[in-house]
Amino acid sequence: MRRRQTALSRREFLAASGAAATGLILPQTNPQRAGVIGRPLLNLETLEKFVDALPIPRMAAPSGTRPEPRRPAQKIPYYRLAMRPFAAKIHRDVPATRFWGYEGTSPGPTIETRSGEPILVEWVNQLPATHILPIDHTIHGAGREIADVRVVAHLHGAKAPPESDGYPEAWFAPGKSAMYHYPNQQDAAMLWYHDHALGITRLNIYAGLLGAYVIRDHFEDGLRLPRGKYEIPLILCDRFFDSQGQLYYPVSPDPESPWVPEVFGDAALVNGKLFPYLEVEACKYRFRLLNGSNARFFSLSFSNGLQFHQIGTDLGLLPAPVPLRRLDIAPAERADLIVDFAGHAGENFQLLSTILPVLQFRVARRPARESGGLPATLRPVPKIPESAAVQTRLLTLGEKDDKAGNPMTMLLDNKHWSMPVTETPKLNSAEIWSFANFTDDSHPVHLHLVRFQILDRQSFEPEEYYKQGKIVSLANAVPAAPNEAGWKDTVQAHSRMVTRIIARFEGFTGRYVWHCHILEHEDNEMMRPYDVIA
Numbered sequence: 001m002r003r004r005q006t007a008l009s010r011r012e013f014l015a016a017s018g019a020a021a022t023g024l025i026l027p028q029t030n031p032q033r034a035g036v037i038g039r040p041l042l043n044l045e046t047l048e049k050f051v052d053a054l055p056i057p058r059m060a061a062p063s064g065t066r067p068e069p070r071r072p073a074q075k076i077p078y079y080r081l082a083m084r085p086f087a088a089k090i091h092r093d094v095p096a097t098r099f100w101g102y103e104g105t106s107p108g109p110t111i112e113t114r115s116g117e118p119i120l121v122e123w124v125n126q127l128p129a130t131h132i133l134p135i136d137h138t139i140h141g142a143g144r145e146i147a148d149v150r151v152v153a154h155l156h157g158a159k160a161p162p163e164s165d166g167y168p169e170a171w172f173a174p175g176k177s178a179m180y181h182y183p184n185q186q187d188a189a190m191l192w193y194h195d196h197a198l199g200i201t202r203l204n205i206y207a208g209l210l211g212a213y214v215i216r217d218h219f220e221d222g223l224r225l226p227r228g229k230y231e232i233p234l235i236l237c238d239r240f241f242d243s244q245g246q247l248y249y250p251v252s253p254d255p256e257s258p259w260v261p262e263v264f265g266d267a268a269l270v271n272g273k274l275f276p277y278l279e280v281e282a283c284k285y286r287f288r289l290l291n292g293s294n295a296r297f298f299s300l301s302f303s304n305g306l307q308f309h310q311i312g313t314d315l316g317l318l319p320a321p322v323p324l325r326r327l328d329i330a331p332a333e334r335a336d337l338i339v340d341f342a343g344h345a346g347e348n349f350q351l352l353s354t355i356l357p358v359l360q361f362r363v364a365r366r367p368a369r370e371s372g373g374l375p376a377t378l379r380p381v382p383k384i385p386e387s388a389a390v391q392t393r394l395l396t397l398g399e400k401d402d403k404a405g406n407p408m409t410m411l412l413d414n415k416h417w418s419m420p421v422t423e424t425p426k427l428n429s430a431e432i433w434s435f436a437n438f439t440d441d442s443h444p445v446h447l448h449l450v451r452f453q454i455l456d457r458q459s460f461e462p463e464e465y466y467k468q469g470k471i472v473s474l475a476n477a478v479p480a481a482p483n484e485a486g487w488k489d490t491v492q493a494h495s496r497m498v499t500r501i502i503a504r505f506e507g508f509t510g511r512y513v514w515h516c517h518i519l520e521h522e523d524n525e526m527m528r529p530y531d532v533i534a
């Protein structure tokens with residue numbers, strides 16, 4: 001529970017007003033609406049559910065070929081994705097919503113590539129000069145002296161050279177573009193692209209700047225998993241909409257500093273629709289799930305209790321399918337799922353977020369042919385032995401509050417974004433990073449460039465750390481859950497736990513970042529640069 005017992009803190013104010021709720025503690029029901037700052041919200045209770053078909057983001061098509069930057073004799077596919085304002089219907093009975101999106105859609109078009117086949121993407125900023133959401137000019141990198149609208153695309157999960165990684169300060173203003181090179185020298189997985197501009201990432205992504213990026217390879221092909229119309233991306237994003245159907249981003253009571261510590265919207269979009277339905281055949285489907293929310297941890301299950309299998313994590317296939325009836329997925333995490341609708345012909349049931357429906361499945365009555373398999377084993381994930389680590393870093397996750405207990409900023413290792421680099425792993429070396437979370441929140445911690453494995457989590461007592469200057473464990477370490485025991489790029493670091501990961505820093509030398517993927521935290525100092533050195 002919250003430790004703050006003082007007069008209404010900023011966070012409590014927002015929770016009470018319905019503009020924020022603590023995703024893990026409070027049920028994700030419709031918050032009370034009275035007192036929301038600004039304007040009345042869309043009434044979700046009166047909206048008819050399951051009247052819109054689930055949209056499937058279209059596939060991006062290359063605009064031609066260009067020379068490969070490192071081997072100019074070789075021509076590689078060239079994509080051009082422009083960021084533009086657009087309007088789209090989130091629901092049959094809601095007026096069209098103004099969004100920002102790649103190629104005028106949100107989620108943007110899905111880029112599909114193959115492992116080992118590099119591509120170029122030109123990210124083009126065709127947005128207007130004024131932001132549609134409230135900028136806080138007091139937080140890092142968001143001063144009044146620079147352009148309000150600025151973007152930089154990051155391909156989350158990519159082993160990409162630093163100049164193509166979307167460094168948060170490498171943003172560009174409307175009218176400009178950036179050419180990025182993605183070598184795709186990595187295993188089959190679903191990555192995602194999204195904006196990463198310093199100090200306004202939370203607003204740019206909330207406005208709609210995200211999309212899926214799928215890498216395939218021969219190993220995955222050989223497993224004969226459901227493909228084509230039987231493989232469907234499910235991109236979940238929570239949002240607030242006002243009564244006119246427009247995006248609403250909560251603000252603090254202080255007009256000079258509108259930043260809020262977290263946003264948990266009451267409306268869950270699936271591929272850009274509210275309460276969509278999906279007609280399926282009575283056979284296996286592969287769902288590529290992404291939590292694209294700013295701060296919400298989704299706890300997902302089926303209304304009929306259906307068991308499903310997780311076959312992959314953020315960055316690839318698991319060693320074997322893991323049977324689940326509930327999946328907890330943090331912002332930026334992906335889950336590769338197989339759901340078998342056989343035996344449910346003619347039924348309708350829903351995907352639930354905690355207790356609320358987000359997507360309805362309508363299973364056809366007629367029997368279906370088999371769409372693909374669910375192999376007993378998938379892809380070996382060789383463990384990186386702890387003995388391979390040349391360095392162990394203890395890194396704190398902390399929060400600075402004002403006198404009233406309002407969270408004012410979030411820090412990694414008690415350091416601000418602008419302080420000198422302190423994490424300098426050597427190329428090709430392995431390191432253990434231990435995240436000691438002193439806060440009351442779970443933080444999804446993301447490292448750029450690398451894939452990692454979760455070693456374990458162990459609870460500790462923050463007060464003892466303050467007294468003794470060292471971590472005092474309260475219980476035995478708990479290994480990663482079976483459905484986390486694969487390649488990851490984002491890890492849930494829970495409150496008052498030390499979460500340990502191990503990574504090999506392969507691919508490129510240069511400047512990258514690691515950060516919390518709660519976007520309100522990331523935008524307010526919970527992000528640090530790191531250097532991979534030769």
Ligand SMILES: [Cu+2]
Nearest residue numbers: 443516518521
């Ligand atoms: Cu965080």
